[in-house]
Amino acid sequence: MSKIITQKIYDKSWNEVEKEWNDVFNSFFYNRIFQSPKVKKIWWKYFGKGNQYKILVITYSNNKLISPLRVQGKTCSFIGSTDLFDYEDLIYSNYQDMDLGLEKLVNFISNDLFVEELRLNSIPDNSPTIKKILKYLEQNNWQVDLKKEDVSPRISLPSTFDEYLFSLSKKNRHEIRRKIRKLDKIKNVKEYEFFKYQDIKDNLDDFFRLLRISSDEKKEFMNLSRENFFRDLSLELSLQNQTRLRFLEIGNKRVATSLSFVTKGTKYLYNSGYDPEYRDLSVGVLNHIFAIKNSIYEKNKVFDFMRGDEVYKYRLGGIDETISKLIAHKR
Known part of the structure; x- marks a missing residue:
């Protein structure tokens, strides 16, 4: 029996998706504060000019994935910026069957957005997003470059x-x-x-x-x-x-x-x-x-110094978590 996968695209009214987004954000421990709709909405208020937002909600196997994307010209990226957001990622209800959601997302980006570049910044290495999404990008004829972006020292308290x-x-x-x-x-x-x-x-x-x-x-x-x-x-x-x-x-x-x-x-x-x-x-x-x-x-349970390798963070017990960026170009 095939699994039912549905998608909804929000690009006109942020309010239509905010409650659903907030529910998914709050439901899963690994969603970090910069992935919340309230934080993204405030960023958009001050820095969204010249961009178009595409918030994609994918439902699969009773799970949900929310992808808060912005499009500027031929480039697609997360809503946010590295100067103000230390972490970015997709928003998950959990990681179960996430391949179904990621495949649907990449198909949408590849076929419906008419972009030539995809930039996904500041993804923590403990997130499975990068490792999982690579396969579907390559299947859709994207050339992918994955690089270390920075470190974020943290203390387990x-x-x-x-x-x-x-x-x-x-x-x-x-x-x-x-x-x-x-x-x-x-x-x-x-x-x-x-x-x-x-x-x-x-x-x-x-x-x-x-x-x-x-x-x-x-x-x-x-x-x-x-x-x-x-x-x-x-x-x-x-x-x-x-x-x-x-x-x-x-x-x-x-x-x-x-x-x-x-x-x-x-x-x-x-x-x-x-x-x-x-x-x-x-x-x-x-x-x-x-x-x-x-x-x-x-x-x-955790004190997070966030991005940057300043010496004092390590003297106070910080241990690096790597954050990475994915840059892909359409062949």
């Missing part, structure tokens, strides 16, 4: 902060304790997180201030469009209790900050900043240490 410290090398454990002791000698030190909508709205300006003064690179990165995206994203996700806005304060002055999102037991460290005048106290790293400690207290 234990149940206590002491266990976390003892999971580190002796040298790194000693260095963290030394930094904390040095900070403890200073009077009037506070570290805290906001998670309620109004608190986040009222305190985001300090986040952007500290981010911009951290480095010239971050100052250049945080233009008005990205700032507006960050604001909308932080406030929207706070309505689901997923936003964490953290500060480290010394003498009533905020000296370090970070913005994180929490979902499905993972805390994603999205961006951060600190005051260079307090560099000798390692306030940026300490703010991350306190974020890890709070993540353990919240009983999260």
